[in-house]
Amino acid sequence: MAKKDKKPVVGFYGLTGCAGCLLSFIFNENEIVSLLGMVDLAAFPFIKGKQGDKEFDIIFLEGVVCSNDDLDMLKKLRAKTKILVSLGACASTGCIPAYRNFIDEAKYLPLMYEKVHRIKDKDPKPIDAYVHVDFTIPGCPPNREEVKSFIKQLILGKTPRLYNDPVCVECKLNGNHCLLDEGKICLGPITRGGCDSVCTNGRFECWGCRGPCPDANYEAFIALIKDKGHNSRTLKERMQSFAGLKLPDELQIEDAPDYVG
Amino acid sequence: MMKKVNVDHLTKIEGHATLHVKIKNGVVEDCRLTSIEGSRYFEGMLKGRRWDEAFEITSRICGICSTGHIVTSIQAMEDALGVKPSPQTLMLRELLTIAERIRSHATHLYFLALPDHLGYESAIAMIPKYKKQVVSALTLMRLGNDMMVLLGGREMHAVQAAVGGFRKFPSQDAIDDVRKRLEKAKADAVATAKLFAKLPVPDFESPCDWLSLYKKGEIGMHYGDLKGSDHTFKRKDFAKWLKETHESDSTANFVVKKGKAYFTNALARLNNCHKFLSPDAKKILKASKVKLPSKNTFLDNFAQAIELVHYVDESIRLCKKLKPKKEKIKDFKIKAGHGIGVIEVPRGLCWHEYKINKNGEITFGNVMTPTCQNLRAMNEDIKAYLPQILKYSESRIQLEIEKLIRAYDPCFSCSTHFLKIKWDKT
Incomplete structure (x- = not known):
């Protein structure tokens, strides 16, 4: 983890998704200003115009991989960060979009347009189907308190643990x-x-x-x-x-x- | 001379989109704004699912408007099943979607739109100089969120609203507490509206018409007819007016009204309904010298800020009127049916349409989100606006177009139909 005198370089990114998990972080309204003060927020395209092109200590990633672009971006982000956290259900389990894996193609093929049938997207999968994921924050949406606590623990160099009971x-x-x-x-x-x-x-x-x-x-x-x-x-x-x-x-x-x- | 503006990943919008503009010898040759979200095929996933599962699935179309999708979905399913919700249910639903509008407008205005106007790359970068404004935004967002937690069970993907009623009810004390907080936050909403009233907008007229719900006494809520500049139609007739289409060389899906692009957003609502604004919202509108109706789509941010004041007032009114009591969810029989739901959500009209069979299985589902409807209008607006700004540098042109796009507050996750395609950049 980052040295004591240096703030960890953090990024928030999204693949195909609904932005809800990114919002679960932002919706810590009462603490967000101080939370952001603890990190070097190098990237957050949802709310930032400029993204720094540097090595990250931690990347939080929401969304599901369901196109080749998603996969390219995932691989790039994995290569750029020491710790990759799957933020929320899409990134962690595939969530509702991945339900498509279990239904008959006939149900959704008519929604694709004639001319582009051949440009078929990827079957939706969570990010751990493709790359190593260091930590998982589950939930659709994730509990905002849990997101906050995860971030604080990671900043302090601790190992966050998931709740295991049903x-x-x-x-x-x-x-x-x-x-x-x-x-x-x-x-x-x-x-x-x-x-x-x-x-x-x-x-x-x-x-x-x-x-x-x-x-x-x-x-x-x-x-x-x-x-x-x-x-x-x-x-x-x-x-x-x-x-x-x-x-x-x-x-x-x-x-x-x-x-x- | 050839100028190209290529923005591969637009920032400060919800979801992912690209913009490509080609200008040759001072003439706009091509202009395309498209979503690059992967496709999720929500309508396909609905097929065969049970009538009471539609809202839980379609809610996942969008985190920002999840409550809007839930209420639209429930309304469509009630239409299909012939269920009449109680007056209390209708009031609770209104308060629930107003809460979402308060949160969404505050988030959009301060986090996504204002930095452009003040010359910052983000709201975070504004904190040292504009801490008061950022705190105002966070206060309004938290309030909207707490209202949604109270009425829906959590900040997004609400669980307490159901077909036929509510599963759980707020206590009178909790409603009173929300009312007091709204009364306190009113000053933040007023300050927001006054701030946006002062921000200059370019002189611009969109070539597109608008569309919103219209019901006397309301700023487009959950019921009423559909109204544009010179026509009104009933919700059940929507298929005669609106058509989903796509261009032959593109995969993006658009909705058009009688073959033409239209915008649906806060400005469309105020164009139709501004005379029903709360007195304080009306006062700020009057002082601003903005004349409504208007086709200057840059004014959507201002319209959102005016709405913010109205929604705080309207929430206070609803909280005073509400005497929450436990009600059973309405009894009804499962039968075959066809239903349409349309309500106003923060970014405009949201449509859900379902057909169910006698077993209560969904045989057809269709969702038209605000961004699907606005996408063509955004493209038309960019084309119409470009000649005005061609004299600027490429980076300035890009910024101006981004401002126009962000004024629409687009939500590309909402674009349920979009496919990713590779762009020919030659």
Whole structure:
């Protein structure tokens, strides 16, 4: 890490995405001026007109790789930085854009234009499918407090650690009534927490945006959901929505036919 | 003599875009602004998904307007299913999307637009001299964000709004607290509007018409008809007026109105609805000598700043009126249907259209974002503006065009249809 007398050189970049993860950093409104004072912010194209062309200590990168340009940029950024942090769900799991990997091409091919069918973009993937990633900040969007704490720890040369328990732990601590008991398909039991169960606090079921938690018991979870009479196709689609690429390859979920349009 | 302006990565906009301009012997030969975001095909991913999943998926089109997409999506699905939301639901949704507009306008005006005008490369670089203004922006952003946390559950990708109602409700104390903070932040909004009223804008007239929602008494919110300079149409008739198209040699998707480009943004809203502004917003508009309606699209930033005052006033009014009580989400039967949702979001009109079958599965989804609609107008404006600035150096031309583009507050992530293509730069 950077020497004590020198501020770490930091960059914030985005591949294809929605800018929400970059905003999760900016939305630390009360601390952002002091946070920025701790670093040499060399690049942040979203809010800066000029980007410094130097070696970075840390690059925070949001977005999914779904075009050759994305991949070129990712490789360039990886080569320029000591630490690469995947910021948010697109960069970390592929998020909703990567759900495209699981659907029939017929569903989206009509959206491509006739003349450019052959210029086919890349199947959307998280950045660790292509390069080494040093740290991951999960979530769609990532929790702004978590982003702040990650940055502070990295500046201090510490090793940030992720929350490993499933969402259910925080959800219980927050005193929420279980949405599974209310007949919802809630992915809380198999999803990494650390979000303060923000969705279930709002009475909305977890869709798994932070990716699978370590040692998730998929078999028991899938059996539970099926036992409650849910359509297994809906369950599969939910599990694939935010983090399908991070599920174990051998996982069998579905026994219902796919939608045929 | 050949001049070329090539901006491969426009900065201080949301998402990624390139601009290529070719000028030969003082004549603009070519001008293209295009998104270089990878394609995400949201509409394709909706096919076969359940009716209650559309908002959670389409919300991811854009982090800045996620709440706008959620409310539009819910409105379209309610239209398809024949669900009538309660008056309280409608008020909570209004407050939710106004909160997003406050946050978005404050972010855009101070972080993306103002540095251009004051000659800084970023708002961060402005801090030593303009700390007060930056703090004003951050105060308004935090307030908008806290309102969204209260009503939607978090800053973006709200979770509490649902088809047929809300999953969770704010307490009266929390609403009162927000009202007090709004009353305090009013001064920041007024200062912003006065600051932008003073910034000079070039003498310019866009060749394009405008379009916004129009409902008496409102600055384009969630309901009403669609209104341009000399025509009005019903939302259900949109397909007769608006058409998605693309140019034969390009992959960018545009929306046109009767074959012509149009702009949809804060200026379009004020062109149609300025007489419904709050008294204090109206006062600043009057003092500014800006005459509305106007086709000077550089004025969009000023229009956003005027709206900021109005939205703070409107939020205070809604907070005073709201007596939040727990309501059950409306009961309804799943049936086949076709629905349209259109609301105003910070950058203009947002359209969602769905068809669902009798099982509640989505068989068709279509999203038209503000940037898809504005893209052609931005191109037309750049072409129309270029002859005025050809006398300047290439770097100055670039800056002037960037100012015009940023005035639109484009959001290239929103451009759900765009494909990346290689540009022929010869």
